[in-house]
Amino acid sequence: MLEKWLKEGKLTCSEELGDMVRMTDIGMALSVYLRANVPNKVIACFAEMGQPEKILLYAKKVGYTPDYVGLLQHIMRTNPDKGAEFAAQLANDESGPLVDIERVSILCASVSSYTEPRVF
Numbered sequence: 081m082l083e084k085w086l087k088e089g090k091l092t093c094s095e096e097l098g099d100m101v102r103m104t105d106i107g108m109a110l111s112v113y114l115r116a117n118v119p120n121k122v123i124a125c126f127a128e129m130g131q132p133e134k135i136l137l138y139a140k141k142v143g144y145t146p147d148y149v150g151l152l153q154h155i156m157r158t159n160p161d162k163g164a165e166f167a168a169q170l171a172n173d174e175s176g177p178l179v180d181i182e183r184v185s186i187l188c189a190s191v192s193s194y195t196e197p198r199v200f
Contacts, residue, residue: 086111095121119144127151130159132166136173148179153187164188 082101085091086108093115102109102125110125119139123146126134132155139146148170156163167188170178 083108083111086115117142120146123151127155130162132162133169135166136169136178149183149187152179152184156187 082091086093091097093112095113095116095118098109098112098116098118098121101112102121106125106128110122110129113121113125119142122138123135123144126132126138132151135146135151138144152163152167152170155166167179167184171181171184
């Protein structure tokens with residue numbers, strides 16, 4: 081029903097509504113956060129949903145600069161492969177590295193000590 085109301089524009093999207101929905105449906109919460117223009121929560125949803133490749137595109141689109149190292153740390157712990165891809169994306173951004181490469185290397189090494197070695 082919530083999805084129907086969202087599509088019909090019968091609900092006013094807000095961070096609070098997104099927070100309530102997030103407890104049961106992160107995809108629906110993402111839709112609410114997008115409509116409510118809550119970039120930090122949108123980016124957190126992308127990270128939790130295993131879609132870090134969308135983080136940088138979205139952040140640039142809306143002009144928001146998240147804590148990339150914090151996000152990378154979270155992603156590396158939950159999905160080292162996606163974390164390595166995200167680290168490479170951050171390090172090789174067309175405008176220059178968006179993170180301190182040395183700090184990312186240390187983070188990757190610390191995660192690699194618990195899993196197989198990663199190269200970004």
